[in-house]
Amino acid sequence: MTAIHVSEVGPRDGLQSIERVMPLEAKKRWIAAEAAAGVSEIEVGSFVPPTLLPQMADTADLVAFAKTLDGLRVVALVPNAKGAQRAADAGVHAFSLPFSMSETHSKKNLRKDHAQMLEEIAACAEIARNHGIHFEVGLATAFGCTIEGAVPEDQVVRLAEAAIGAGAMEVGLSDTTGYADPAQVRRLVRRVKAAVGDDKLDTLHLHNTRGLGLANVVAGLEEGIITFDASLGGLGGCPFAPGASGNIVTEDLVLMLNSMGHDTGIDLEKLLEVRGILEEALPGEPLYGFTPDAGPMLDYNERTAA
Template identity: 80%
Template sequence: MTAILVSEVGPRDGLQSIDRVMDLEAKKRWISAEAAAGVKEIEVGSFVPPRLLPQMADTAELVAHGLTIPGLRVVALVPNAKGAQRAADAGVHAMSIPFSMSETHSLKNVRKDHAAMLAEIAEVARIAREARIGFAVSLSTAFGCTLEGAVPEATVVRLAEASLEAGAEELSLSDTTGYADPAQVRRLVRAVKAVAGDRLSTLHLHNTRGLGLANAVAGLDEGITTLDASIGGLGGCPYAPGASGNLVTEDLVLMLNAMGYETGIDLETLFAVRHILAEALPGEPLYGFTPDAGPMLDYNERIAR
């Protein structure tokens, strides 16, 4: 049975896209509940200036909480070297930096062109090495951009290779704008793996146009071993218009378990996490087919085979 890591990104990517600030204690309950369901990796927040994203102001406290949970890999996003140093000081197990393949989006998101971002990646890589923590580069807008449109595959491959040369240990392909389709996922994963090999391990998919799970299967077919998702489909990018809807963790876990992949996540326990979000974020829409429909009658037989 093939093991697939489902990485929960809701506390970061989910919350950064909504206006209200979730209570710290509610976030801690959320993280603890997901870990209890068997989720092994959670992106607990991002080390960005609080004035830009007040929703992320308590990330250091969430890292400290996550580190008390046995077996949980605590991850944070960093926008630059300053954020990376804060993440390292907080004690994260790993950190990632977003690198937009669309230069227009990069300038809008972090105010840096590609050359400046590669220099930043090299500095973050140095900090990660010295702190002995994992470091991944998330190749954002890899499948298209709401600001530029199509992003050439050759650009993604070139910048993926440059990211590795700058010190990235791992790469992730991110469908920031929900533009990807399964055929494109297969092509791009194959092309980037030609230069990165197994260092391309992760897909970050959005379900903006309902293709999230199909795109996930396409990635699995090409050897992807980690899939990002968010409870209730919370999330999107605040600097990419229309980029709503992360892959729904509940739907992804149901699909993977039913297909015979090993996730280590108990679906019924995972459902209970939604109650924490519904209570802490009243009126905030939570998506997903599985919580309403429930698993198939033969679900337990499927996951046992």
């Protein structure tokens, strides 16, 4: 069996994309239940100004709570060095910063051009080193942008190298707008790995906007990717990318990986029960996924034992 890591990003990427604010206690129940199901890494929130994203105002409280859960790697997103310092002060195990490969998207999302973002990466890297925190840069809109359209692969490779040069410990490829296809995933993973090293790219953040999410996961697996972001119930997307919504559904991803014989360490039956927490706390909020409705295959246990 190959060990594959599923990183739950729903408490951040999912909740930042809906108008309602999920109560803190419900978020804690969600995080605790997923950890109990075997999810070993959760992005619990982001350190952005509460005036911009009130949904994330309780992130420091969630970090403190999540750190009490045995074996859970607690991750947060940061938009800049100020957010990185807040994350470090809260005690996260790791933080990530989104670096849009589309400069137009970067200016709209974080109000900084590429040169300014590289300065922020360098400042975040210093904070991470000083606090012993793992620091990843997510290469957002790496597969295309709903504002600019196609993003040149040469540009993604160049900026990936620049991010590592500025101090990022690793980079991840993010399909922020749901533009990726399997051939593109294979090609870009190969190119970025060749530029920065195999050990500095092992994560894909894929969206299912156009129904290609799981196909793109398989392409990533074939290229040696071992960490995939996903959101329970498919919550989330990017509020700054028009038309982009729908992260990969954690339940569907786990079913597929476990059925393929990979070792996620996640108990699917327990994971499916977590969905009820979202339904109770966010009544009427659309949740996605095929596995919650259809259930696992009759021979699922035999497949996972193979």
